[in-house]
Amino acid sequence: MTAFQNEPLADFSDSSQRTRFASTLEQVRRECGWKAPCVIGGQPVVTGRWLPSVNPAHPSHIVGQAALARSEEVDRAIACALRAQARWARTPVETRAELLQSAAARLRQQRAWFAALAVLEVGKPWREADADVVEAIDFLDYYRAGALELAQGKAVIQQPGESNRYGYVPRGVCAVIAPWNFPVGILAGMASSALAAGNVVIVKPAEQSPILASFFVRLLHEAGVPEDVLQYLPGLGEETGRALVEDPRVALVMFTGSKAVGLSILRTVGNPSAAQRFVKHAVVEMGGKNAIVVDEDADLDEAIHGVLISAFGYQGQKCSAASRLIVHAALYDRLVERLIPAVAGLRVCDPIEPRCDLGPLIDADAKTRVTTAVAEAAASSTCLYRSPPERLPAEGFFCGPALCAEVDPRSPLAQEELFGPVVCLFRVRSFSEGLALANDTAYGLTGGVYSRSPSHLKEAIDSFQVGNLYLNRPITGSLVGRQPFGGAKLSGLGTKAGGPDYLLQLVVPKTICENTTRHGIPLE
Amino acid sequence: MSYAPLAPPGLAVEDRTQEIARELLERARREHHHLTTLNRWTKRVLAWSLSDAQLKAGVLRFIDCLPSLTTPQAVARHLHDYFPLHHLRLPAAFRLGVSLSRPGLLTAPAVSAVVRHIVEQVARQFIAGSHLHDALGLIHRMADRGVLVSFDVLGEQVTSDDEANTSVRRYTTLISELSTACRRLHAPDAVGDRPLVHLSIKPSSLSAHFDPVSFEESVADALRRLRVIARDAVDHDVAITLDMEQYRLRDLTLELARRLLVEPGLGERLQLGIVLQAYLRDTPQVFGELLSWLRDHGRRLSVRLVKGAYWDSEVAYAKQRGWLLPVYHNKRQTDEAFERLTEQMLSHRELVRPELGSHNIRSIAHAMAVAESLGSSKDAVEYQLLYGMGDAIQGAIRQLGFPVRVYAPLGELIPGMAYLVRRILENTANESFLRQDLE
Numbered sequence: 001m002t003a004f005q006n007e008p009l010a011d012f013s014d015s016s017q018r019t020r021f022a023s024t025l026e027q028v029r030r031e032c033g034w035k036a037p038c039v040i041g042g043q044p045v046v047t048g049r050w051l052p053s054v055n056p057a058h059p060s061h062i063v064g065q066a067a068l069a070r071s072e073e074v075d076r077a078i079a080c081a082l083r084a085q086a087r088w089a090r091t092p093v094e095t096r097a098e099l100l101q102s103a104a105a106r107l108r109q110q111r112a113w114f115a116a117l118a119v120l121e122v123g124k125p126w127r128e129a130d131a132d133v134v135e136a137i138d139f140l141d142y143y144r145a146g147a148l149e150l151a152q153g154k155a156v157i158q159q160p161g162e163s164n165r166y167g168y169v170p171r172g173v174c175a176v177i178a179p180w181n182f183p184v185g186i187l188a189g190m191a192s193s194a195l196a197a198g199n200v201v202i203v204k205p206a207e208q209s210p211i212l213a214s215f216f217v218r219l220l221h222e223a224g225v226p227e228d229v230l231q232y233l234p235g236l237g238e239e240t241g242r243a244l245v246e247d248p249r250v251a252l253v254m255f256t257g258s259k260a261v262g263l264s265i266l267r268t269v270g271n272p273s274a275a276q277r278f279v280k281h282a283v284v285e286m287g288g289k290n291a292i293v294v295d296e297d298a299d300l301d302e303a304i305h306g307v308l309i310s311a312f313g314y315q316g317q318k319c320s321a322a323s324r325l326i327v328h329a330a331l332y333d334r335l336v337e338r339l340i341p342a343v344a345g346l347r348v349c350d351p352i353e354p355r356c357d358l359g360p361l362i363d364a365d366a367k368t369r370v371t372t373a374v375a376e377a378a379a380s381s382t383c384l385y386r387s388p389p390e391r392l393p394a395e396g397f398f399c400g401p402a403l404c405a406e407v408d409p410r411s412p413l414a415q416e417e418l419f420g421p422v423v424c425l426f427r428v429r430s431f432s433e434g435l436a437l438a439n440d441t442a443y444g445l446t447g448g449v450y451s452r453s454p455s456h457l458k459e460a461i462d463s464f465q466v467g468n469l470y471l472n473r474p475i476t477g478s479l480v481g482r483q484p485f486g487g488a489k490l491s492g493l494g495t496k497a498g499g500p501d502y503l504l505q506l507v508v509p510k511t512i513c514e515n516t517t518r519h520g521i522p523l524e
Numbered sequence: 525m526s527y528a529p530l531a532p533p534g535l536a537v538e539d540r541t542q543e544i545a546r547e548l549l550e551r552a553r554r555e556h557h558h559l560t561t562l563n564r565w566t567k568r569v570l571a572w573s574l575s576d577a578q579l580k581a582g583v584l585r586f587i588d589c590l591p592s593l594t595t596p597q598a599v600a601r602h603l604h605d606y607f608p609l610h611h612l613r614l615p616a617a618f619r620l621g622v623s624l625s626r627p628g629l630l631t632a633p634a635v636s637a638v639v640r641h642i643v644e645q646v647a648r649q650f651i652a653g654s655h656l657h658d659a660l661g662l663i664h665r666m667a668d669r670g671v672l673v674s675f676d677v678l679g680e681q682v683t684s685d686d687e688a689n690t691s692v693r694r695y696t697t698l699i700s701e702l703s704t705a706c707r708r709l710h711a712p713d714a715v716g717d718r719p720l721v722h723l724s725i726k727p728s729s730l731s732a733h734f735d736p737v738s739f740e741e742s743v744a745d746a747l748r749r750l751r752v753i754a755r756d757a758v759d760h761d762v763a764i765t766l767d768m769e770q771y772r773l774r775d776l777t778l779e780l781a782r783r784l785l786v787e788p789g790l791g792e793r794l795q796l797g798i799v800l801q802a803y804l805r806d807t808p809q810v811f812g813e814l815l816s817w818l819r820d821h822g823r824r825l826s827v828r829l830v831k832g833a834y835w836d837s838e839v840a841y842a843k844q845r846g847w848l849l850p851v852y853h854n855k856r857q858t859d860e861a862f863e864r865l866t867e868q869m870l871s872h873r874e875l876v877r878p879e880l881g882s883h884n885i886r887s888i889a890h891a892m893a894v895a896e897s898l899g900s901s902k903d904a905v906e907y908q909l910l911y912g913m914g915d916a917i918q919g920a921i922r923q924l925g926f927p928v929r930v931y932a933p934l935g936e937l938i939p940g941m942a943y944l945v946r947r948i949l950e951n952t953a954n955e956s957f958l959r960q961d962l963e
Contacts, residue, residue: 005846006846007846008845008846008847009845009846009847011772011845011847012736012737013736013737013771013772013773013775015739015775018736018737018739126737127737296592296593296594296598297589297592297593297598297602298592299588299589299592300592300680301680301681301683304681304683305681305683308683330594330595330598331592331594338683338684338687341683341684341685341686341687342683342684342732344684345683345684345685345732345733347733353738354737354738354739354741355733355735355737355738355741355742452585452588452589452592452602453589453601453602453605454605454606455601455605
């Protein structure tokens with residue numbers, strides 16, 4: 001078994017990689033129209049209700065349809081998982097690690113195919129789609145290595161006549177409630193870590209990306225993950241998700257998504273039902289209202305580049321995305337003067353085209369939500385830039401980038417996660433004022449600083465209340481094993497995906513102390 | 525022009541390389557005594573800056589951010605920030621600046637003025653200036669020494685169409701104004717029919733979307749603007765070279781050159797150049813393909829062979845993404861590749877006009893020896909040096925009768941210095957250029 005190494009990203013400056021990806025896209029586009037039933041104990045289960053998954057750039061194009069699980073399927077899936085739990089927990093960690101390694105190898109072979117499907121199902125531009133699949137490969141491999149290490153346990157104090165051991169055991173049935181914005185990466189991270197740690201997993205994919213999830217689950221099964229150890233249960237969050245979270249047999253809930261749902265999961269988990277025989281545990285990653293603070297001595301070229309990537313990459317639909325830009329007054333006008341034409345030049349189009357800077361938003365609701373917020377901002381504050389509607393593609397959930405200034409820092413636009421390509425700008429008189437404003441939200445996921453002042457960078461390190469702080473670089477694009485990812489405050493519980501402590505959330509420590517003497521006579 | 529060999533034929537290229545190198549070195553040493561360009565004070569500041577790795581990083585980083593500091597207070601604060609420990613070892617002028625910036629001793633405006641003055645003094649050494657008369661003055665001063673000039677326009681990164689259009693206007697204005705002003709100036713002797721006015725163009729300054737992922741669109745967007753510059757260049761008899769930037773932009777840049785060369789009514793008349801970087805592993809292959817293309821299309825191109833200035837950033841960029849390094853791992857491999865490419869370039873003079881961008885005496889002497897062994901005339905290769913660096917070598921090459929061109933940045937002094945420093949920060953090997961003049 002080898003040490004973890006990050007999977008290389010695709011290099012689209014290489015013409016052969018471009019050509020290959022373009023033809024894969026075309027191939028996957030023709031293949032679309034799958035049906036994804038529930039998979040319980042390895043058996044496909046059709047429920048009679050289907051949920052269409054559409055291409056957000058062309059909503060008339062159906063990528064596939066997923067079965068909607070009913071309470072009956074939820075019950076069967078949990079029962080099936082529960083029966084498999086003890087056997088999976090006893091499966092040697094080496095075997096579990098091998099299965100994940102084999103899954104990583106399969107995904108490496110199919111990475112272009114999965115990335116192409118991500119372009120079509122969730123509207124990711126090429127590089128974003130590739131990075132999503134690369135992250136999935138990384139997670140599989142990282143938690144494979146991590147599980148082997150975890151199985152060594154930790155050293156505890158020993159004295160003559162007793163043997164003290166400290167190790168970890170799985171929690172039990174794990175519900176993985178996955179988001180659509182990293183439909184392969186985050187799903188793979190949550191599912192593979194839980195499996196690696198010896199838990200059985202029920203995947204409840206996001207309503208918007210069930211087809212990618214079904215293929216990922218299939219890939220894990222093909223790699224050798226036993227059929228009853230991994231169930232696929234597409235459905236609505238309100239129904240299937242809620243049922244899984246509330247079921248007394250589910251020991252662990254892994255969730256990435258909105259603050260509202262995350263907090264409601266934590267409330268449920270914190271109120272054990274009479275039927276429960278353990279305290280549930282939840283790993284919850286919620287949103288962000290992430291800020292970039294631009295100091296008076298910032299490198300403007302770098303700052304503008306970083307803002308474009310951080311705020312508009314994948315249309316701002318990342319929990320790490322920048323939605324607030326806090327700029328020192330000395331630099332504000334110059335930055336705005338350069339940022340507006342740069343944003344106006346971003347190309348909003350079907351992400352199947354490689355030139356795409358911004359693809360569509362995920363669905364009609366998202367489009368309505370963002371468009372309304374921008375319209376309200378335009379009415380109540382200075383909208384520095386809005387995409388002219390006539391420049392947006394006629395079909396699809398497109399909503400171009402927007403910049404708003406003079407936003408009331410207490411207003412919902414400045415405080416609540418919008419999950420779209422909208423940035424609020426703030427002018428501050430000092431760096432300290434900028435940091436204070438950056439900290440003035442309930443969230444604390446990512447944060448960024450552009451400054452060339454060593455003392456200001458230190459001030460940011462000391463006082464910027466975020467889980468991931470980025471200095472003089474974009475605030476998105478964390479890599480497994482290099483920038484473990486997760487938020488502080490109301491963004492998360494401090495679990496760090498792709499970090500050295502993550503697996504600890506998925507297990508319970510167990511201490512074993514054995515008396516090694518009989519009547520004072522050592523046994524060995 | 526025929527060329528009489530300097531030594532009896534039959535001597536191997538290697539022997540001649542060493543012989544020429546000794547001669548260049550000898551002449552450069554003598555030249556060095558006559559140089560007054562680097563005043564003693566600038567020398568001291570540079571020597572001190574490079575004396576200690578941590579200090580060097582501090583100085584370079586400080587200069588990098590200096591243009592962005594709009595108030596004297598900001599300058600004073602950054603001085604303290606960057607030099608918390610070194611103030612006692614600062615040269616007198618700098619030390620004055622730091623100690624006086626403490627409350628009560630001297631006002632921040634005075635400190636700021638002192639520091640800006642120092643950096644401007646240093647910058648003047650390497651940057652021609654920002655005005656037309658600065659550029660013209662340099663052309664004249666260099667012409668008196670028998671040296672040609674190529675201008676590189678310093679500027680911010682292009683992030684929007686507006687900025688790309690602005691950079692086109694800067695290039696075209698420079699072309700028409702310089703060529704008009706130089707109309708009556710005679711080219712220095714012994715440079716053949718080499719163009720007097722020469723501009724280096726940064727392809728990334730021609731498009732806000734110069735990204736290989738959308739290759740066709742990127743080429744089309746940049747070409748749209750490059751065509752305007754190229755037409756003006758043809759009309760005014762100005763030569764242009766497409767600078768080579770990061771590896772990921774290399775194929776885009778070469779495609780721009782090929783498209784220009786086949787542009788109807790333009791391609792046959794344009795004096796176009798490109799740059800090859802010897803530190804890239806695949807340059808020999810790329811050069812071979814380019815030669816075939818030129819042969820097939822009946823075109824000739826100037827080729828500036830350089831070692832490459834982005835080594836550290838290429839390594840970081842590739843390693844962070846898990847890619848194979850596009851550059852050679854050690855300098856020796858680059859030097860060897862440089863010599864092989866020199867030979868390849870000189871053997872295809874029907875297709876390329878060779879230009880050698882190096883300050884390394886060995887590399888220069890090798891090119892001279894190879895040209896000699898091929899029976900080429902002295903003006904077969906144009907030797908290109910960076911303005912303000914290696915003036916002694918420049919004089920030595922001229923004395924031997926070879927054409928020389930200096931590559932001079934045009935721009936505001938303090939922001940310009942920051943751009944130069946960024947180049948230095950990107951590549952620790954670059955500082956050897958600074959050192960050369962100090963020895």
